[in-house]
Every structure is written in C-alpha cells, then in structure tokens.
Amino acid sequence: MKVIYLDNNATTKVAPEVLDVMLPYFSEYYGNPSSMHSFGGDVAAKIKEARVQVAKLIGAEPDEIIFTSCGTESDSSAIRAALEVAGPGKNHIMASRVEHPAIKSLYENLAKKGYRVTFVPVDGAGRLDVDYLYQYLSDDTALVSLMWANNETGVIFPIEEVSQRIKEKGIFFHTDAVQAVGKLPIDISRTGVDMLSLSGHKLHAPKGVGVLYIRKGTKFSPFMIGGHQEHGRRGGTENVASIIGLGKAAELAKQHVDANDYARIAKLRDKLETSLLERVTNSMVNGDTEHRLPNTTSIAFEYVEGEAILLMMNEHGICASSGSACTSGSLEPSHVLRAMGVPFTAAHGSIRFSLSRYSTEEEIDFVIEKMPPIIERLRELSPFWKQEAEQAKR
Template sequence: MSDPIYLDYNATTPIAPEVLDAMLPWLRGEFGNPSSTHPFGRRAAGAVATARRQVAELIGAQAHEIVFTGCATEANNLALLGTARAFGVARRHLVVSAVEHPAVMAPALHLRDQGWALTILPVDRFGRLSPDQLADALRPDTALVSVMHANNEVGTLQPIGEISRMTRERGILLHTDAAQSAGKLPLDVDELGVDLLTLAGHKFYAPKGVGALYVRAGTPIRSVMHGAEQEHGLRPGTENVAAIVGLGAAAALAKASLPAASAHLRTLRDRLHEHLAAAVPGLRLNGHSDHRLPNTLHVSFPGVSGRALLGDAAEVVAASVGSACHSEHDAVSGVLAAMGADAVQAAGAVRLSVGRMTTPEEVRRAAEGLVAAWQRLRPQ
C-alpha cells in the first residue's frame, strides 16, 4: 500500500535532493574536525564557513553573526538564557506572547522560576499580538522580548517590524523564532529589526538535528554550556559538519527559490481550502486570513473530532491536529485556547501544511479524502 499524501510540512520536511548531494561527501570520505589545522580539518572548516555564509545570506545577516546549534530548541534556549546570563541582575524582565512554541515558553518559565519577571501577552482571535499591548508591557528593566515570527500551528504572522521599533527605542533586545517562516517567506534581519533569530534546518529541507541562531553583532549574550570555544564561544562542541553543510545548502536553495516558492505554496494552500470549503458547510478557518504562512491551512471541521477525522482519512492524508511536539495529546491546543476558540472549534481543528513536493493533484485527492472522512463521521 502506498504512503498517504503528506500534508505535515510544518512538522518536518524531507531532505531536498540538492541538500543530500551537498552532504554526502561529508558522510563518506570527508571526516575532518574543523578545529584541526591539517588538510582534513581545513577542508571541514572551509565547508562550515561556506554554510555559515549561505545561512547568513538567507536572512540578510553577516556570516560572523551565525551560530550553529543542534536544533531550534537549543537556539531558542541560547537566545533567552544566554541573554539572561549576560544581563545578570541589571535587567530581569522578559516579555513573550501566549502562543510561543514550548522551545521559547519553557526557558521563559524557567527564568521566571529563577526570579525573573515574566509577562505573557495575550493574542486576538486570529492569534496576533497587539503592538499597543506590548508597548504597555515594556518596563525600564525589560531585557528581552521574544515573539515568534510565524505560529507553527495556525500560521499567523506577528508584526515583528512594529515590535522592533518599540524595542529599539527603549534599548530592549528582540528575539524571534523564525523556524516556521524560513524558506517560506523572505527574511531580512535588518527589515525585521531583530537582535536574535532562530532557524530550524528540518523545517526547510535540511536534516533534523541542526539549527542556527542569528546574533546581531554587539548583542550581549553568553554561552549556557561549558566547553571549548567553537561557534564564537557560544556553542561548545565539535561541529556536525555534514548537517551544517546541509543547512547551508538548504538556505541557498531557499534563497534562490524565493519569492516564487511562496507564491506556489500559497496557490496550493488556497486551492486546498477552496476544495474543502465547497464540500464542508461550516468549515472554519483558524488564524489570520492574510497575515499567515503561505503553506499553512488550519481549519475546524464542524461536528467531528479533528483527531478522529485524520484517523479515518489516514490511508489518504498524513497531517496533524497541531504541533508535532505535543500532537499526541487530546487536550485543547494552547494556541487555540489563547485565541479564545470554543470547545467545538478546538475539537474539530486540523493543521494542513503543503510543501515544495506537493502537487495540485495531491491537493485534490487529499481534499476528497478529508471530505469523505468528514461525511462518514459527521452526525446524520
């Protein structure tokens, strides 16, 4: 039996063929340690330097501002805990949004346990933060604001540019988790006005187990691990050269394909929505209709459980009800709860995310499979 149609690209992506080709030499004959001074090490160091430049070019940064990490979770922890260590007791107030990924919310709560003041800002029914509410939350002792660029569940984009104007005026650092938006939308750290930005390789066709943190030159930050001086002293440990090369290749691929790739994803997403809305009366879009990721369709099917729907359609469609990090639980999504979704809306929610490999034919067949499952499950 063939695999179902994959519509879970927000959870993870396959490694692009171009990325795999770039990685293979570093999984076969090239094995040097980038810190070694002999030819094996120098070649490895050169490959890491190339990847650093490629990642920097994707987001409009300088190569020396890129720190490679083992994943986006590590990058987020370094952003929050590393800046907290740098500030010491000078400033001890942190602001985050209510819809942050656990990789940001958990270290934020840890800092609160360590005596930091933490403000968790609400979002509106579209999952969007109010810049005015943020302005009211900022204090003289605010050290850092961390607001995700795009939500991993509903796809809503946050007004990072507006937020950065307020933080810069007050000398407050701004971090954004761009794990979901990298490769799907053009990113420029200067236009966004951020001091720190997180990337996740496996969200844009690089392998799992590699990420990066952009650290604007001059940003106060200290390592949260102890060891040698790799990655500008911020991330000790021998670099995973093959994965880093893959991240660089994926960044180059993304840069070369944007913004055409965004338009293609948006067309597929909207076509999927049109198919479903035409056949499912009462289908409800969750998240912002305009300010959202081009590939993400988060909808609630009336009268059924989203988990039951995907279970019934499992032979046709592979998707999720929310974040892959906690999608096995039946509790209402924290994101939907923060958006004020009622129990019926939350119960019927499904996240459908298309990718580079998705075809119009797959969109049509997936829609038919989901509609058929809804018709079987809905109350008669």
C-alpha cells in the same frame, strides 16, 4: 500506499540536492574542522561556505551565524544569554501566548525561578495585541521574544516593526523564526532583532541542526561551554554533514523565495482551503488569512475530533496535524487555539495542513476528494452533530 505529506510545519523532506552535498562528509571527508591539517581544514572551509549561505538567506553577515543542534537549542541559548547579560534588576521577560513550547515552557520554567513573565494576548484571528505589549514594557524588562510566524495557524507577527520599537527602548529582542525562514523574504538587517532562531529540518535540511543569529555587537554568553568552535559561542565539535546540508538548503530556499515560488504554493493552499470550506459545512479557517505563511492553513471541522480525523486520513496516506487534545496526550486543545478563543466545538476538530515546494496539485485534489466523506462519517457517529443539524433545520 502513496504518502501525501501535508505536515511540513512539523518537518520537511531533505531535498535531494542537500543529501548529495552531505554524503561525502559521512564517509570520505571525516576530518575535524578544528584540526591543523588540510584534511580537517578543507572541512572547515565547507562550514565557512555554509555560514555564508545561511547568512544570505536572512540578510545577515556570516559571523553573525552560529550553528546549533536544533531550534530549541537556539531559543534556549538566546533567552539564557539575554538574561545573563541583562544585568541585575532586569527581572521581567515577555513573549506571546501562542509561542512554541521551546519558548513557552522555558518561560514557565523561568517564572518558577523568580522571573516576572508577561504573555501577550492575541485576538480571535491570532494577531498580536501590540498595544498590550508596549503597555506592559517596564524599566525592569530584560527581553521580548516573539515568534515570527505561528506553527499552527501560520499567522505572521509584525516583527520588523515591533522589533524596532523594542530596540529603541534598549530592550533585548529575540525571534523564533523557525517557521518563517525559507517561506518569507527576511532581511534581518532592516529589523531591530538581536537574535533569531531557525531550524534546519523545517527547510529541507536534516534534523539535528539549527542556527542562532546574533547581531554583531550583541553581548552574548554561551550556553554550551567547551572548545573554541563558533568563536567560543557554542562549544562542541560541529555536526559537519548537517551544517553543510543546511548551507545548501538555505541556498535553495533563497532561490525559491526570490523566484516567488511560494506564490504557487499559496495558490495550492488556497485551493485546498476554499474547496474544503465549500464542501464541508460547519468548517472554518483558524486565524488571520491575510498575514499568514503561504503554505499553512488550519481548518476547524465542528463537532468532530481531530485525532479521529487524522487516523482516517492516515488510512489514505494523508499526513497532517491537529490542534486537538487527544493527539498530544494532553487533555486540552492546543494553547494557540485556546489563546485565540476558538470555541471547543471547533478547537477539538482543527486540522493543520502545511504544504511544501514538493506539494503537487494532484495531491491537493486527492485530499479535497477524500476529506469530506471522512468528516461526514465521523459526524454521523457524533451525538452533537444530529443536535446541530436539527437546530439548523428549525
């Protein structure tokens, strides 16, 4: 069965060009970049090149880039470093209520260790309550961490503006830009961001490699302590092939962003969204459609449950995700949808479609054709659907 992959916010396919540049570094060129011989030194030169490629993608300097093992490591390193260098008395940390677990769980963990944590609310469309954020900053605030774009809804936070305000107050600012990098033009030099996390496998590089951007002059304390790799900011022998792959992926992503290729993806996304809303009654989009990633839509189908929808889609080879409780093993719908106040009737039946530059119009047409009967079938099984239909008739 053909796979129609619309789950690119979960992970992406490794671009063929990326795989090509990686392969020799598993076999022929296995030198250690730290070695004194040129067999290792040549590998170090390729890592240097990758560092330049990644830096260009976000408008940074190469020595502001450190390679990590994943987005979560980048997040943890950033937050822990910020707290370590913040100094005594700085006991307050802030983030939004819709952060990825890499930040959310870490903050909850820090709260147990005695930090005062403020989670900033969002409105019904998933937009950050900026006034609330500013209002709750205080003298003991050590750091603010806000995601650039939300993984479930694609809603974009005004990071450029907010980071400047936070920086002016001398408070450390971190952004989890895992979903934004490669999908939006980003120029870090025009922001007040001190640290930024990104992840390779969200932009067509392999899993197991990430990046932490650290603005020049920012005090830092390493999380992984060991050798002198990454100028002592992240010990451990480099994941060479993946780093080289990430460099290539960053170069490709920059070409796509510069060529505005994402306008094409947004058009496909919009076609999917409007067609499904037209064809399926009692469906709606979760989140702000104006400030949103070009590849993401979260659609709520009322009175049906997300896991059941996904498994029926799976029968057609269509891959997506759900904010429903049942898919995660937890019993409550996603914290993102709950923070937005999405009603239960809709939250349990929310499906996220996330496209990539490899998504085609034929695939979108196929999904548009297959989705309505799936929802209809599950609604026929649902005791609430009949009640709703009867009420609508009256």
